[in-house]
Amino acid sequence: MLAPVAHIFPLTTIRRERLLPLPGRITVREGQKVNPMDVVAEARFGENHVLIDVGRTLEITPAEAQKLIQIKAGDVVSKGELIARKKGFMSQTISAPDSGRVLLVGNGQVLMEVGDSLFELRATIPGTVTQQIDDRGVEITFNGALIQGVWGNGEMNVGLMLPMLTTAEGSLAVQQLDVSLRGSVLLAGYCDDPAALRTAIELPVRGIILGSMSSALVPLALQAQCPIILIDGFNKRPLNPTAFKLLTTNAKRDVTINAVPWDRQTGTRPEIFIPLPVTQAPPSPRDVEAFAPDQAVRLIRDPHCSEVGTLVSLRPGLTPMPSGLRVAAAEVRLDSGEQIVVPLANLEVLE
Amino acid sequence: MPASMVDAESLLAVDVGTVTTRAALFDVVEGSYRFIASGQAPSTAAAPFKDLGEGVHRAIENLQTVTGRRFLAEDQSLIIPAHEGNGIDSFTATLSAGPAIKTVVVGLLNDVSVESVQRLARTIYSRVVDTIGLNDKRKSEEQIDSLLRLSPELILVAGGTDGGATHSVQHLMETIGLACYLLPADKRPALLFAGNKNLANEVKSTMQPLTSSLGISSNIRPDLETENLLPAQHTLTDLYTQIRRGQMNGVDELSRWSKNTLMPTAYAEGRIMRFLSQVYDSSKGLLCVDLGASAATVAAAFAGELVMGVYPQLGLGEGLANLLRYTSLEEIARWIPFDIPVESIRDYLFQKSIYPASLPATAEELAIEQAAARQILSVGLNGIAKDFPSGQVRRAAQGLTPYFEPILAGGSVITRAPTLGQSLLLILDAIQPVGITTIIMDQNNLLPALGAAATHNSILPVQVLESGAFLGLATVVAPYADVRPGTSILRGRLVYQNGNESHIDIKQGALELFPLPTGQSGRLYLTPMHRADIGFGPGRTHTEGIPVSGTALGLVIDARGRPLHFMANVARQREIVKKWYWTLGG
Numbered sequence: 001m002l003a004p005v006a007h008i009f010p011l012t013t014i015r016r017e018r019l020l021p022l023p024g025r026i027t028v029r030e031g032q033k034v035n036p037m038d039v040v041a042e043a044r045f046g047e048n049h050v051l052i053d054v055g056r057t058l059e060i061t062p063a064e065a066q067k068l069i070q071i072k073a074g075d076v077v078s079k080g081e082l083i084a085r086k087k088g089f090m091s092q093t094i095s096a097p098d099s100g101r102v103l104l105v106g107n108g109q110v111l112m113e114v115g116d117s118l119f120e121l122r123a124t125i126p127g128t129v130t131q132q133i134d135d136r137g138v139e140i141t142f143n144g145a146l147i148q149g150v151w152g153n154g155e156m157n158v159g160l161m162l163p164m165l166t167t168a169e170g171s172l173a174v175q176q177l178d179v180s181l182r183g184s185v186l187l188a189g190y191c192d193d194p195a196a197l198r199t200a201i202e203l204p205v206r207g208i209i210l211g212s213m214s215s216a217l218v219p220l221a222l223q224a225q226c227p228i229i230l231i232d233g234f235n236k237r238p239l240n241p242t243a244f245k246l247l248t249t250n251a252k253r254d255v256t257i258n259a260v261p262w263d264r265q266t267g268t269r270p271e272i273f274i275p276l277p278v279t280q281a282p283p284s285p286r287d288v289e290a291f292a293p294d295q296a297v298r299l300i301r302d303p304h305c306s307e308v309g310t311l312v313s314l315r316p317g318l319t320p321m322p323s324g325l326r327v328a329a330a331e332v333r334l335d336s337g338e339q340i341v342v343p344l345a346n347l348e349v350l351e
Numbered sequence: 352m353p354a355s356m357v358d359a360e361s362l363l364a365v366d367v368g369t370v371t372t373r374a375a376l377f378d379v380v381e382g383s384y385r386f387i388a389s390g391q392a393p394s395t396a397a398a399p400f401k402d403l404g405e406g407v408h409r410a411i412e413n414l415q416t417v418t419g420r421r422f423l424a425e426d427q428s429l430i431i432p433a434h435e436g437n438g439i440d441s442f443t444a445t446l447s448a449g450p451a452i453k454t455v456v457v458g459l460l461n462d463v464s465v466e467s468v469q470r471l472a473r474t475i476y477s478r479v480v481d482t483i484g485l486n487d488k489r490k491s492e493e494q495i496d497s498l499l500r501l502s503p504e505l506i507l508v509a510g511g512t513d514g515g516a517t518h519s520v521q522h523l524m525e526t527i528g529l530a531c532y533l534l535p536a537d538k539r540p541a542l543l544f545a546g547n548k549n550l551a552n553e554v555k556s557t558m559q560p561l562t563s564s565l566g567i568s569s570n571i572r573p574d575l576e577t578e579n580l581l582p583a584q585h586t587l588t589d590l591y592t593q594i595r596r597g598q599m600n601g602v603d604e605l606s607r608w609s610k611n612t613l614m615p616t617a618y619a620e621g622r623i624m625r626f627l628s629q630v631y632d633s634s635k636g637l638l639c640v641d642l643g644a645s646a647a648t649v650a651a652a653f654a655g656e657l658v659m660g661v662y663p664q665l666g667l668g669e670g671l672a673n674l675l676r677y678t679s680l681e682e683i684a685r686w687i688p689f690d691i692p693v694e695s696i697r698d699y700l701f702q703k704s705i706y707p708a709s710l711p712a713t714a715e716e717l718a719i720e721q722a723a724a725r726q727i728l729s730v731g732l733n734g735i736a737k738d739f740p741s742g743q744v745r746r747a748a749q750g751l752t753p754y755f756e757p758i759l760a761g762g763s764v765i766t767r768a769p770t771l772g773q774s775l776l777l778i779l780d781a782i783q784p785v786g787i788t789t790i791i792m793d794q795n796n797l798l799p800a801l802g803a804a805a806t807h808n809s810i811l812p813v814q815v816l817e818s819g820a821f822l823g824l825a826t827v828v829a830p831y832a833d834v835r836p837g838t839s840i841l842r843g844r845l846v847y848q849n850g851n852e853s854h855i856d857i858k859q860g861a862l863e864l865f866p867l868p869t870g871q872s873g874r875l876y877l878t879p880m881h882r883a884d885i886g887f888g889p890g891r892t893h894t895e896g897i898p899v900s901g902t903a904l905g906l907v908i909d910a911r912g913r914p915l916h917f918m919a920n921v922a923r924q925r926e927i928v929k930k931w932y933w934t935l936g937g
Contacts, residue, residue: 049529
């Protein structure tokens with residue numbers, strides 16, 4: 001059976017395409033090292049549009065209006081510049097309401113693009129630009145540790161990671177938080193205290209990494225300006241041991257949190273990157289696996305949510321669960337040594 | 352190769368869901384169509400595969416294992432027509448996988464074409480992100496900016512009666528055309544025009560180059576009094592396929608195999624409901640509820656007229672995190688027979704939204720999932736209730752569920768419940784039927800297949816439905832009575848085929864089960880008291896008795912009250928829910 005995969009990798013190579021939503025200009029060159037916040041490409045676009053209906057304004061037919069229009073598509077016009085003039089005893093003029101570019105002229109109407117906005121595409125991962133992709137973006141290659149999360153609040157930042165826990169159970173508590181943590185990335189097991197989360201956000205910190213969080217804190221987390229990423233999900237559980245070990249081993253290193261929401265269609269997940277020096281590019285992780293014995297797995301649902309273990313064997317047929325459901329299941333030996341039966345649907349291969 | 356499925360014998364039907372892809376085989380056995388077997392596999396439409404073909408092939412391979420018959424050739428192509436015991440004669444495909452389609456609806460008057468086009472949007476897996484109409488106070492350029500910012504995948508346009516004024520619709524089309532022109536070519540939406548027919552040609556010539564695909568259908572509001580969504584729904588299925596083709600790999604192959612009849616799962620379900628309501632001439636409506644990971648679908652048909660609601664925001668998968676926008680934790684908690692803090696219920700909903708394919712392993716988690724399912728179906732049914740055709744709907748009292756016969760239910764949370772009693776209780780609680788009805792369960796997920804096959808082969812759905820492929824779960828009598836709990840409201844007897852009798856004495860608030868196994872039949876003699884209504888009017892009955900067919904659970908009399916009343920005391924309510932579970936077998 002096909003297995004969902006989550007990457008919690010001490011050393012790997014990741015290649016990511018970063019693409020503009022519309023054609024633009026690439027601002028980095030191949031081989032250039034980039035930080036997550038660096039702009040790798042940019043595109044200009046009109047902020048708003050203005051539709052000038054010459055015919056309706058001058059109370060004439062579209063055909064008549066069309067003859068009076070004195071600009072053409074592509075023209076750049078300044079605020080107040082003449083668009084159309086109706087001659088006569090009572091001459092009437094129509095001027096550009098704002099500076100901008102004429103997109104279309106026809107049927108006695110003028111469509112203008114006004115306001116010049118710049119869209120800046122950031123690298124979002126630390127690494128090296130390995131490819132320029134036409135006028136749309138770049139491919140960036142990263143070497144280091146990768147920890148994929150399950151939920152993110154949409155923000156991104158980089159900072160020094162400071163563990164707020166000595167064991168995987170450690171929760172984020174108000175008492176732990178003081179100004180010395182300002183500008184750092186906090187790591188904790190779980191958070192179910194709104195005061196602790198609010199205090200951390202307001203310090204401010206540059207990011208918060210949690211194993212799990214109470215779902216009641218989602219609105220607060222979504223308002224935060226700093227990235228907040230959950231590694232295991234929504235409950236009150238310790239950080240999974242694999243991620244705990246990897247993250248605490250890399251304490252006091254710069255980490256990048258890209259807390260994008262998980263998009264199952266595209267495969268985009270919230271992620272933590274920790275750049276590490278390599279002499280030779282380590283292998284890239286596999287995204288597709290089938291369940292098999294000896295795989296490291298994470299349990300994603302209660303009663304053992306966020307625990308990790310080793311898949312011992314796949315059970316034939318369907319196995320009844322305590323819920324009464326009969327499901328495809330596997331024997332899993334937890335890190336604690338306990339061996340349990342888990343629905344395959346509740347396992348994720350860690351790789 | 353048969354020219355149409357009327358000539359065909361075997362049918363392979365594939366349904367691609369968000370979590371599971373299923374392949375079902377139908378064939379002729381002893382001169383009649385039968386459901387033979389099904390195979391399933393995890394869906395692969397999303398990352399990392401991003402190709403639904405992988406899941407389709409695996410589901411068909413599983414079906415091959417079950418049946419010992421080959422459907423796929425060495426090169427993984429479909430063997431069609433059947434040859435020497437392998438392959439199939441015809442193929443249908445339905446699809447519900449994929450994110451809800453970002454849709455903008457456009458019409459003229461809010462309570463006329465805008466309302467109709469919104470109803471049209473609700474018949475597919477869509478998410479309406481903006482509505483543009485005559486009452487819209489925004490300027491044209493603001494509407495253009497909104498369209499550019501939202502970058503919809505689909506625009507549905509209605510407005511203007513046939514032969515009526517065209518100027519207002521032209522003006523709206525101009526705005527939409529400009530926005531489409533300004534969008535990058537690869538981001539242009541599909542567009543369906545279902546407005547004033549006099550504008551159809553003009554819309555076609557101007558919008559063809561500005562859209563990813565264009566559909567023109569007859570007017571959904573040809574005059575102010577008439578609404579006809581049917582032709583537009585049909586055209587919309589083509590656009591749906593086109594949009595999905597651009598979003599995920601494998602759609603092309605599925606479309607080719609099905610000879611371009613790939614359709615949204617919900618559309619196929621709606622189609623079979625409409626078809627059945629025409630075939631089975633019932634004075635009541637037919638109701639179908641289907642709760643999957645991608646959406647909740649509620650379809651009601653009254654003498655051939657279909658009312659449908661497809662709610663991608665109410666699926667049992669990713670949508671669960673949004674469920675609390677439509678209901679409250681307390682409303683979910685009241686269905687749970689365990690003492691579970693509401694915080695844990697919310698955490699459950701969010702965790703399940705992260706892992707839509709995961710399953711409840713504990714009794715407590717299962718109870719939360721089933722409770723959420725009750726609320727989703729209830730919200731879904733309420734969502735379409737206002738659209739029921741007033742002239743054809745009969746109900747015991749205002750605000751209650753109309754009389755339906757039968758009620759069909761699908762979706763794993765219902766059909767894969769550990770006991771049939773749990774399945775039934777979930778349906779009864781969510782729908783709260785009134786009167787006498789039969790609850791039928793689509794435990795093999797066949798309704799979409801039958802809906803897809805129905806246009807070309809009207810015999811297959813009827814014969815498969817009558818073959819026992821669907822599970823008759825229970826015959827339900829749900830009286831409506833305005834009396835205090837504990838008051839006797841129904842007395843009578845159930846006379847079995849063999850002459851034995853069960854005496855019935857039902858008090859308001861009771862839930863009782865009288866076994867009447869599948870294959871047996873009986874006659875039900877009931878005397879309503881205190882003006883209780885079992886569907887014949889207050890205090891009225893059929894003195895000659897009501898024929899009852901045996902079902903898996905038998906006859907269930909649900910006198911718990913309509914609408915269901917909940918105790919203010921949470922602990923007491925929990926005990927009552929436990930009793931309901933216990934009554935129907937746990």
